Amino acid sequence: MVAADRESGSRWQILDRAAGGLPLDLALYAGSTVFAAVTALVSTLPPHRGWGTVAAVGYLVAALVVIGQLLVRRRHPDSPVTGTAARWAVTAGTFTVVALVPVGLQSAQRAAGRTDRAQEEVLVIEESGRRLVEDGTPYLARDAIAALPADERLLGYTPYQPGMALFGLPRAAHDAWWTDARVWFAVATLLLLALAVRTLRRIDPPHGITPHxxxxxxxxxxxxxxxxxxxxxxxxxGDDLPVLALCLLALALAATDRPGLAGVAVGVAGALKLLALPIALVLIFWGATRRVGLRVAVGALGLPVLALLPVLLVDRAALTENVLRFPLGQGLVTSPAQSPFPGFLIADALPAGRAVAATLLVAAGLAIAVRLVCRPPRTAAASALFCGYGLLAAIALMPSTRFGYLLYPLALLAWAAAVSTTPVSRDVGADRRESVDLRT
Structure with a gap:
């Protein structure tokens, strides 16, 4: 894994060295423009179309800005307009337009009476917050779900850990645009990512973060x-973004030798969503290679268990129905997560396809587990790579999954290079130019 760590850093270095990373920026924003425009035109989901209409403009403007940066760079290679600080500014502006503005718009439109401006998970989480306040548990029992009209039973399920209901508490207290769960998902995501970035900026003492x-x-x-x-x-x-940000923060804390806090961060993520638990296990094995596995495990496993205890005492059957039976396909209704990945296609097209897909998924899981036990990751970067590739394999082979889950492996694989502490060769000239950028 150390070799993989070094190789990952080298690959990213080569890609980002070309014209200061601007060509990759242009490819990202141009491709995103096309994606958003197509979404606005052909998506069958009204919230997605609403996002695409706004985001296509934001991505297009960002692409045009990068084209301008490339033209400036041809004449003035040392211009701060083309440096990393300027690229950070473009990224921040783009994120504001393509994510934060749509969150505000859709939340306001929903508060004004639009019923097609939120996906089902927003309604489910807000309702779980109300139930947490009124009943002491965010979950409905099986008989209560069965009593709902047939077309409402899916919304009766809450397939999240109890901590996710906290994002629904503002709506339970007051009905307004700013109590929309997505607003609080966005706030949490921004704060957690800012903390993760600040943490990683301390890896390169005593002179601060290196340009590379x-x-x-x-x-x-x-x-x-x-x-x-x-x-x-x-x-x-929105519910996946705080979970992802917590996992990235945990890896940043691991990279800066703070295993206890890394365990706490990934443990909070696990208290929100079960998808974080594989990342927690990888970090525990990483900790074991440094003889701090127990310190990681206390937070990584203790916090999710602690979050479960109150609702377990209130209604154990409801917890089991929502968190275990429904995700495993044993609920009163089936999950609508049917993105055309290999696992779903196998389950849908072959005789006994679900059994075949499940067997492949279990086999992949066992192979990953054996690798984890025999060759545990020894660095935060290797842990990020392990998590990224492992989740990518799981998402591809799951009989029921969502396209949106790809955000986890894609972000984790990119994060691996950022948390790497392996020295790599640098473009000295580019670094000198970027040093000026950082000072300004």
Missing amino acids: RNRLLLRAVQMATVLPVCALTLATG
């Missing part, structure tokens, strides 16, 4: 924010 790491960190942040799968998810549903 600054470029890698910028690219990693782009993959967690302005990438369409992330911006679209935040604007229309």
